[in-house]
Amino acid sequence: MSVKVGYFPHNNSLFVLRHRGILERSLPDVEWVDLRDLPQGTRPDPTRGLPTVHADRLFDGGYDFIGTGFTPPITAQGQGHDIVYVAVSGPRHENGRLLVKADSDIKETADLRGRRVGIAHGSWQTTLLLFALDRAGLSWSDIVPVDTGVDAAQQFLSGEIDAWVGSYPVLRAVEEQVATRDLVATEGLFSHRSLWFTRRDFAENNPEALAAIVNALQESDAWIRENPREAAALFVADAEKRGGPRADLDAWEHALRTRPFGLLPVTDEFVAEQQRAADLLHANGLLPRKVDVSSAVAPSVNALVPPIPGADAQ
Known part of the structure; x- marks a missing residue:
C-alpha cells in the first residue's frame, strides 16, 4: 500500500524530508503530495469561517499524514473528522x-x-x-x-x-x-508549535508506517539543526523551480536557525493550549462546533515520540 505524505514549505520538517530521501529507506512506497498542487477550493470570508482544505484532503484520500501549525487540526475536528495528533515541535516564539x-x-x-x-x-x-x-x-x-x-x-x-x-x-x-x-510578544502569549497529525484509522491500521515517518522526521530534523544553510538552499531551489517570488538564502538560513527542530510527544500543557484555541475559535464564530482536543490524543501514537534529551517539551 502506498502511503501519501502531504508536504509544503510552511512545515519545514516535512519539506526537507521530502528532498532528503530518508523516509524512502524504510518506506519505499511513500507518495509525496505537494499541497500547493492540490485544488484549494473557495476560501471563506475570514470574518465567518476557516479554510478546510487540510481537513478535506486528509479525509478524501489526498494524503494520509500532514504537518501544519496550530489551527488546521482544530478545524478538522470542528468539521467532525476523527484525527490523531502524532507529535509537536518545541515552541517557535x-x-x-x-x-x-x-x-x-x-x-x-x-x-x-x-x-x-x-x-x-x-x-x-x-x-x-x-x-x-x-x-x-x-x-x-x-x-x-x-x-x-x-x-x-x-x-x-x-x-x-x-x-x-x-x-x-x-x-x-x-x-x-x-x-x-x-x-x-509571542512568548507568553502563544507557543506557536508545528504539529503533525493523521486520521485515526490510518494510525490504527498502519503503526509501522507511522513509526517510519516519525523516525525519518527525527533523523531529518537532526540534519537541519547541523546543516541549516544546506537546508535553506532546498527552499531557495524550490522557489526558483516554481517561478515564485525570489527566495533569499540568508533569510531562509536565519529562519531555520531560529526554529526548534525535533519531534516531541503531545503533553497536557499543549492540549490545554490547543483546547483554549478551539474554544476561542468557536466562541468567535469561526468553528461550527465545539471540539474536545483531548479526544485526538492516542497513547499508542504518543509513545512513538520519546522526549528529546535536553529539549523543551513544554
Missing part, C-alpha cells in the same frame, strides 16, 4: 509575531478595534491573533481580518493593512525596508 509599523498610531492591541489586520487565515496566525485579541478584551468581530495570501508583506508595506501577523523569512525582508514595532 521567534518565528512570528503581531506587529505594526513603528510610526503607527496603533500603540497596543486594544487599538486594533476597527482596523485591518493581515493574517494567513486558517494557519497558526489566526490562533495567535485570537489569543492577542482575547487578552486585550476584544473579539474577532471587533477587527477587520484580512486574508493576505502571498502578498502579505507588500500589503503591510503599502498600508493596505494596519497590522500584520508576520513570520520569517518574509518578515526579514520587511524589517530591512521599514521599522516595525511589536504589539505583543
Whole structure:
C-alpha cells in the first residue's frame, strides 16, 4: 500500500524530508503530495469561517499524514473528522509575531478595534491573533481580518493593512525596508508549535508506517539543526523551480536557525493550549462546533515520540 505524505514549505520538517530521501529507506512506497498542487477550493470570508482544505484532503484520500501549525487540526475536528495528533515541535516564539509599523498610531492591541489586520487565515496566525485579541478584551468581530495570501508583506508595506501577523523569512525582508514595532510578544502569549497529525484509522491500521515517518522526521530534523544553510538552499531551489517570488538564502538560513527542530510527544500543557484555541475559535464564530482536543490524543501514537534529551517539551 502506498502511503501519501502531504508536504509544503510552511512545515519545514516535512519539506526537507521530502528532498532528503530518508523516509524512502524504510518506506519505499511513500507518495509525496505537494499541497500547493492540490485544488484549494473557495476560501471563506475570514470574518465567518476557516479554510478546510487540510481537513478535506486528509479525509478524501489526498494524503494520509500532514504537518501544519496550530489551527488546521482544530478545524478538522470542528468539521467532525476523527484525527490523531502524532507529535509537536518545541515552541517557535521567534518565528512570528503581531506587529505594526513603528510610526503607527496603533500603540497596543486594544487599538486594533476597527482596523485591518493581515493574517494567513486558517494557519497558526489566526490562533495567535485570537489569543492577542482575547487578552486585550476584544473579539474577532471587533477587527477587520484580512486574508493576505502571498502578498502579505507588500500589503503591510503599502498600508493596505494596519497590522500584520508576520513570520520569517518574509518578515526579514520587511524589517530591512521599514521599522516595525511589536504589539505583543509571542512568548507568553502563544507557543506557536508545528504539529503533525493523521486520521485515526490510518494510525490504527498502519503503526509501522507511522513509526517510519516519525523516525525519518527525527533523523531529518537532526540534519537541519547541523546543516541549516544546506537546508535553506532546498527552499531557495524550490522557489526558483516554481517561478515564485525570489527566495533569499540568508533569510531562509536565519529562519531555520531560529526554529526548534525535533519531534516531541503531545503533553497536557499543549492540549490545554490547543483546547483554549478551539474554544476561542468557536466562541468567535469561526468553528461550527465545539471540539474536545483531548479526544485526538492516542497513547499508542504518543509513545512513538520519546522526549528529546535536553529539549523543551513544554
